[in-house]
Amino acid sequence: MHGSPPDDVWDLRRVTAADVPALVRGADVLGSGGGGDARPAGLMFGHAVGDGYVRLLDPDGATHLAVSFVGMVGAASAFTEELAGGGEFARALRAIERWSRRSATALASIEAAGLNGVTALATAVWCDLPVVDVDLCGRALPRLDQFSLAVVDGALPPLALALPRGQVVLVDGGDAVRCERVVRAVLAAEGGWAALATAPVVREDWSLEGPVRATRRCLELGARLEALGTSASPDDVVAALGARLLGAGRVVEVARHAGAGFGRGSVCVRDQQTSALLRLEMENEYLVVFEDGAPVATAPDLLVVVERRTARVVACDRIRRGDDVVVLQLPAPAFWARPEHVGRVMPRSFGLDVDPVLVAQPAGAAW
Template sequence: MLLTASDVPALVRGAALFGSGGGGDTRDTAILLSRSMGQGVELLDPEHAPDDTVVVPVGLVGATSVLAEELPGGAEFTTALRAVERWTGTRAQALASIEAAGANALTALLVATDVGLPVVDVDLCGRALPRLDQFSIAVDGLPLTPLVLCPPGGSLVVLDHARPAQVERTVRSVLGSSGGWAAVAFPPMSLEVLRRSGTPTTTRRCLDVGRRLLDLPEAAAPARLEAATGGRVLGAGRVVEVVRSSARGFGRGSLTLRDRRTSGLLRLEMENEYLVAFEDGAPVATTPDVIAVLERRSMQAISCDRATRGSEVVALHLPGPAFWRDAPRLDAVAPRAFGIDVDPVLLPAAVSP
C-alpha cells in the first residue's frame, strides 16, 4: 500500500483518537510529513513481507509539548537510525512505528521519506503508552537494547545491556537534561519477531477510522460516532472539573463531565493518557482499551493536557489491541499497573467498525 500526502489528514485524525489522550500533538509532525511525502511511503502488510526482513522501530520519546521550544534540527531521527545500525552491524531493510498513536504514528513515515525505506504496519504498543518497559517486546521478555537516543542538537546516547526498567529510568534521566525529548531507534529485529511480539496493522487502523471520522457531519449523533469507530459513547456533556498533578514525571489527574443524557457524572482518571472511566463511581472502561475525549462539534480528539473546564465533549470507549488481552500481557498495562485498584473493563475484542 502506498501512502501519500492525501492520506495525512486521515492518519492524523485516527492517530489522535488512538492516542487515548496522549501520544503527543500530531500537528507539527503532520506538517513536516505532508511536505516531505514526495512520491509516497510504502506501507508493508506484516503478513505478506518476508520473515527475515530486518526492521528497526523508530520514534520520539519524551514531552512532545516542548518541541516548539526545542525544535528538531531535521537529522535526529536519521542519526539515531544510522547509529543503531553501526552499533549492531545490521542494516535496516524497513522501519516500524514504536507506537501507532499520536505523533509517533507519523514519525516512522517521516523518517522513511528521508532514508527511502518502507514502513511495516506493526508497532510496539497498539495505542499510546507512557513507559518504555510497557512496550510489547519488553512485556514479552525481549530486550529493548541496544537503544540509541538522539536529543535535539545531535548528541548521541547509546544504551546497551540494560533491563527494561533500567532503560525506562535511564531514558527519563537523559530527557530531563537534554531538552525534554529525543529521537529513538530500537535494536534491529526480524519481522518474524515483530509479528509475534508486536501489534499489527495499526497504521491502517488509524487511516481507516480517521477517514470515517472526517466523513462525519458536525456534532454527529452518538450512534454515528459509534458506527464510525467501532466504539461506544460513555457520555456526552460539559466538562465540570479538570484536576492535574505531577508524579514520576507524568501528568496525573482527572477529568469529570456531566452526561446530558443521564445527568450522571463520568470521571476519567489519567496519567498522560486516559486510563479509567468511572460512571457515578463504578468503573465502566479501562486501559488497555482506548478511552478518548472528543470535542462535541468537530469530533477532534482532545489530549489530557488540553482538556479544559466548560468544554462540550464526548467520551468514547474503543476496543484495544488483541495483543494485550492475554493475561500475562494484560497485567503490564491494566489499571493496577498505574496504581488504580480496579479490574480491567474491556469491550469485546470482536467489536469493529
C-alpha cells in the same frame, strides 16, 4: 517512491501526503488522550514526502525484513517547541546500525499513535525505506518498559537516542525498567525529547511480538471521522469509530496533581441525558472511566474524549472545564487483550487499584 524492499514482500498500501488528514485524526484517536498532537508530525511527513509515497507493508509479508523501530521519546510539548529538522531520526538509525553492525531493511513505529503515528513514515522518506505495519504499543503508552518487545523478551534491543542539539546516546544492556530510567535521565538533562531508533529486529511472526496494523487502523478511523464533516451527532461518531458510548455532556471539573513521576489528574463529565457523573482518571493518557463511582471502562482499551461539535480528540493536557464532550471506549489491540500481556498495561500498572473493564474486539478485526 520511497522504500524498495524485495519484490516478494506484499504491499499493504502506499501512504501519500493526501493521507495526512486521516492519518493525523486516526493517530489522535489511538493516543487515548496522550501521545502528543499528531499535527506537527503530519506536517513534517507531508513536507518530506511531497508528491511521492511511502510503502506500508503488511506484517504477515515482512517476516524476513530487519526492522528498526523509530519514534520520538520525551515530552511532546518539548518536541513541538523545538521541532525536528528531520536529521535527528536518520542520525539515530545510522548510529544504531553502526553499533549493532546490522542494516535496517525496513522501519516501524515505536508507537503508532499520537505524533509517533506519523514519525516513522517521515523517517522512511528521509532514509528511503518501507514501513512495516507493526509497532510496540498499538496505542499511546508512557514508558519504554511497556513496549511489547520488553514484555515478550524481558528486555529491549539496543537503542540510539539522537538529541536535538546534535549528541547521540547509545543504550545497551540491562532490563527494560533500567533502560527507561536511563533514557528519562538523559531527556531531563538534554532538552526534553530525542529521536529513538532500535537495533534492527527480525521476527517470524510479528503478531506474537506486538500490535499489528495500527497504522491501517489510524487511516481507517481517521478517514471515517473526516467523512463526518462538522456537527456530527454522538451516535454518528460512535458508528464511525465502532465505539462504545460512555456518555456525553459538559466537563464540570478538572483536577491536576503533580507527582514524582508523570502528572496525574481527573476529569468529571455530567452526562446530558442521564445526569450520571463520569469521572476519568488520567496520567499521560485516560486510564479509567467511572460512572457514579463504578468503573465502566479501563486501559488498555482506548478511552477517547472528543469535542461534541467537531469530533476532534480532546487530549488530557487540553481538556478544560466547560468543554462539551463525548466519551468513548474502543477495543485495545489484540496483543494487549491477551491474559499474559494485559497486566503490563492495565490500571494497576499505573498505580490504580481497578480490574480491567474491556470491550470485545469486533469479529475479524485485523489489529
